[in-house]
Amino acid sequence: MTPLALTPPAQEPVSLSEARLFLRLDQTAEDDLLGTLITAARLMVEAASGRLLVDQTWRIVIDRWPESGEIRLPLSPVGAITAARVYDVLGVAQPVAAEALQLDRAADPPVVRVVAEVPEIGRSRGAIEIDVVAGFGATAVAVPVLLRQAVLRLAGRWFERRGDVVGRDAEALPPEIMALIAPFRRARL
Template structure:
């Protein structure tokens, strides 16, 4: 199973204005850098939490339907199945009928269940594509406050301590930021 990002979030969980207020910045001299740090921080927090923060569209690519009839998605939370298609032996895509795939967003990780017979596939690799919307919602207001705070704190850390700190944080989040993310991490057994 391969997840592919199709469309990034329309906005970030922390606005440039919020970050500038937090940092007590009055000028626009470093707005571009700060915007880049906000995006990088969001990506880092999403990776650490195993959760997408703002709604974004992803494509899940599978070689074949699972025997169990259930696909556990590698993304969370997932709100919608946008589209699904299967490919025949010639590589022609065929849409999967609405209702043939049922999203169970309540479980973690979210699952897609096949209702009835699985649509027939025709090629051995990348035969199934399922497009989903993953994220807490379309705006920052939908993102849990601790995760927004984690993005803000990491952005601030990287802005104030430029240099090697980003490389060190890539190995492990600082303890105070990891504590904000911890309740949202997906448990791994």
């Protein structure tokens, strides 16, 4: 199973104005840097938590339909399946009927169940593509406050300590950031 990012979030979970207020910045001269740090912090928080924050479109590529009829998605939370297709023996994409796949949003990780007839696959690799929208919602308001705080504090940390800790933070996030993320991390057995 391969997840491919198709479209990034339309907005970040923390705005430039929120970050400037947090950092007590009156000027906008460093907005480009701050915006980059916010994006980088979001990506780090998403990786550490195993959750996508603001809605973004992803494609899940699999080789064949599972015998169990259940596909456990590597992304969380997932709000909707937007499209699905199967490549036939000629390499032509055949659409999968919307009613053939059922998304269980409550499962963690989310599960797609095959509940009706689906087209036969025609190639051995990457035969099935399922497009999904993953994230807590379309706007920053939908993102849990603790995760927004983690992004804000991490971006602020990097802004204030420019270059001093980014390398170490990439290896292991600071404990105060991990404490904010901890309630959202998926348990690994």
